[in-house]
Amino acid sequence: MTFAKNLIYYVNGKYISSDQASLPLNDLGIVRGYGVFDYLRTYNGIPFKLQEHVQRLQKSAELIGLSLPCSTEELEAITQETLRHNNLPESNIRIVVTGGSSADFITPPEQPSLVVIVTPVTQYSAQYYEQGVKVITVQMERFIPQAKTLNYISAIMALQQAKRANAIDALYVNQQSHVLEGTTTNFFIFRDSQLITSQENVLHGITRKVVLELAIKKLKVVERPISYSELKDCDEAFITSSNKEIMPVVQIDDLQISHGKPGENTQLLMHLFQDYTRGL
Structure with a gap:
């Protein structure tokens, strides 16, 4: 770059x-x-x-x-x-x-x-949004996760693992097997018509906040821990950040999500977010 x-x-x-x-x-x-x-x-x-x-x-x-x-x-x-x-x-x-x-x-x-x-600003490939991306999970946690500190050792190590796996990001999983967040992203899933995201031990992203505000007008929103075991039962997944905005996830480790393509609810939120930022 x-x-x-x-x-x-x-x-x-x-x-x-x-x-x-x-x-x-x-x-x-x-x-x-x-x-x-x-x-x-x-x-x-x-x-x-x-x-x-x-x-x-x-x-x-x-x-x-x-x-x-x-x-x-x-x-x-x-x-x-x-x-x-x-x-x-x-x-x-x-x-x-x-x-x-x-x-x-x-x-x-x-x-x-x-x-x-x-x-x-540099844009990610349109392919990531049209076809979705792969992420991996790593058994790591950030130091003082509620703070955005200069300590990015865990993120750098995790992203190196992600790169080797041809993934765009890595999701932190704690000792309780809760999927927390990505190295520079917040993580969401859809399950049983609910939008679910972790609330504790994660950095509360500003994009995350906007997505929740947009989602609550259209969908049922739940903030709670996400266990690794329930990923196999989720219907859709995506990550959010200032530079990635809303990016659909179609593979986590070896697990295919949403039949390998961005889900309808994720696409809805992507459109709502685009409309929101265009109107600024």
């Missing part, structure tokens, strides 16, 4: 060319992985649910004992200004807060670091 060379990032008070942007090597985000981030995209050039993403960033920071370097209102303004500096048709946005530069490489200083990264 390559990006335009003239992108502008925000780094600790400055708007700077992406090829010049950097953090000190004693920043705790680099040497200890201590930090949080949030990720969103634009529709029609407008950041999708920016306030909610920034609020989730604040919650993530609180969960790991990290203070934001400025107010949420200032964060929103910095994000908007970074977008204006880049002037892309559609953008992906990463807001990153790290522990900051540490003299002893472990004690957080009073001032954390703030980075806002803007890149062009």
Whole structure:
């Protein structure tokens, strides 16, 4: 994946060319992985649910004992200004807060670091949405799953497994054999005319929230644990995220879902979500 060379990032008070942007090597985000981030995209050039993403960033920071370097209102303004500096048709946005530069490489200083990264939106192949995708399961759990932290070791390892299996994502399964979420996605199934998704020990995605709001107008929605054993009895499945939106799943490990093609309810939600984002 390559990006335009003239992108502008925000780094600790400055708007700077992406090829010049950097953090000190004693920043705790680099040497200890201590930090949080949030990720969103634009529709029609407008950041999708920016306030909610920034609020989730604040919650993530609180969960790991990290203070934001400025107010949420200032964060929103910095994000908007970074977008204006880049002037892309559609953008992906990463807001990153790290522990900051540490003299002893472990004690957080009073001032954390703030980075806002803007890149062009890249679309997944239409084939993924028309034919569905494969995911695998892995016996892993995320550290502090309610927080979007910089600790992505489990995700990287799981995605390497997924790539070897020609799958697009991996679903975390805990010690109780509950299917939780994907490495960067939330997970849903349809079973007995119910839309089911996990509520506990997962990151509550903003796209997940919108999907639930759209679904509850048309379908019966249940938030509860999903056991691995019931996957064989589910009628449909899909994953959601800011960059994947709603992506139908037609295979989990060796198990075929929805007769190997996107199900009707999943397609309904895909259309509802597209209509929702077009209307922004």
